[in-house]
Amino acid sequence: MRHGTYSIVAYDPETGEHGAAVHSHWFSVGSLCIWARPGIGAVATQSVVEPAHGPHGLDRLAAGESAEAALRGLLGPDELATVRQVGIVDGNGEVAVHTGESCIPCAGHATGAHVSAQANMMARETVPVAMVAGFEAATGDLADRLMDALHAAEGEGGDVRGRQSSAMVVVAGRATGTVGEDRPVDLRVDDHPDPVRELRRLLGLRQAYTRASAGDDLAGAGDLQGALVEYEAAHHAQPDNLELAFWYGLALAGNGREEEAVRVMRAPFQAHPGWVELLKRLPEAGMIPDDSELIGRLTGTRATWEPEQHL
Numbered sequence: 001m002r003h004g005t006y007s008i009v010a011y012d013p014e015t016g017e018h019g020a021a022v023h024s025h026w027f028s029v030g031s032l033c034i035w036a037r038p039g040i041g042a043v044a045t046q047s048v049v050e051p052a053h054g055p056h057g058l059d060r061l062a063a064g065e066s067a068e069a070a071l072r073g074l075l076g077p078d079e080l081a082t083v084r085q086v087g088i089v090d091g092n093g094e095v096a097v098h099t100g101e102s103c104i105p106c107a108g109h110a111t112g113a114h115v116s117a118q119a120n121m122m123a124r125e126t127v128p129v130a131m132v133a134g135f136e137a138a139t140g141d142l143a144d145r146l147m148d149a150l151h152a153a154e155g156e157g158g159d160v161r162g163r164q165s166s167a168m169v170v171v172a173g174r175a176t177g178t179v180g181e182d183r184p185v186d187l188r189v190d191d192h193p194d195p196v197r198e199l200r201r202l203l204g205l206r207q208a209y210t211r212a213s214a215g216d217d218l219a220g221a222g223d224l225q226g227a228l229v230e231y232e233a234a235h236h237a238q239p240d241n242l243e244l245a246f247w248y249g250l251a252l253a254g255n256g257r258e259e260e261a262v263r264v265m266r267a268p269f270q271a272h273p274g275w276v277e278l279l280k281r282l283p284e285a286g287m288i289p290d291d292s293e294l295i296g297r298l299t300g301t302r303a304t305w306e307p308e309q310h311l
Helices: 053-062 067-075 127-137 142-155 195-220 224-237 242-254 258-271 273-285 292-299
Strands: 005-011 018-024 034-037 041-048 084-089 095-099 108-112 115-119 165-171 185-189
Touching: 005 041, 005 084, 005 127, 005 142, 018 034, 018 041, 018 142, 018 195, 034 053, 034 165, 041 053, 041 115, 053 067, 053 084, 067 084, 067 095, 084 115, 095 108, 095 115, 108 127, 115 127, 115 142, 127 142, 142 165, 142 195, 165 195, 185 195, 195 224, 195 242, 224 242, 242 258, 242 273, 242 292, 258 273, 258 292, 273 292
Parallel strands: none
Antiparallel strands: 005 018, 005 115, 018 165, 034 041, 041 084, 084 095, 108 115, 165 185
16 A cells, blocks of 8 residues: 655654654554654655554664664665665664655655655655744644644645545653553554644544643642642633533532632533533542532532432
8 A cells, every 4th residue: 555644753852752643645644654662763655655664763762673674674684675665763862754756746754863754646746845834933832842842843745645544652761561651652643634634633632631631630739729720721712612610610629719610611501511520520439529509509509318228
């Protein structure tokens, strides 16, 4: 299968994170083209794609090979190397990239410090250079910079056939064995009329939910004020998200800011009765006081509620 694809692999020397991002007019491109492993590196494989080059390339990096040596090891026995594109960044941030001479134009690649962008079947030859420039000019964390690189590609016309799917993965600088920490970003847009823009939206949600998860941890440790800071940041980043509004409102109530909690929680309560029901179940889980008057005030009903009897 031929994938008209642009992708980027990169390393952040400040955090040790590796990441990769991709777009194609092909269904579920993320499942085929981008690979990363904490503390090891990242690989993008495309054109006449050989998905095995992803995990096999990472295995070579894990065994101590450099990006360049791993690339040679992958392509040396590959009878279809002339139609492959592969970009690799290793644990030290060194990059290696290959564009086979038979890849469909416009095809090419560009590199920078700790970053490689590769593209084929593009509207313009300028796509890879624009991606590297966009990445290097961007601010924020590694995921934000990868995102800016994808938008830079779109600014140069992107895939000559149009748009369909996009994906991004970012892995930690070292493996901890905890999935959420090892793989802080793992997002796919498998089929969408504007997948890069949708990926940006999902990344914003991911970042907000990361703050909310930090709030959960702080609340569980008894730091209600610290939890409130995280929940507030999550809610302000995604003010229309009902889930984040509910937990922010609950944190406000737990910090004695009940009037604000009522205003914030109004949206989820009005959107779906399940949020009210959830609030009623929280005393049984020990998450709020078993206080029917409090529940009534938060929901705006002030109705007395008796917990269910489990017989």
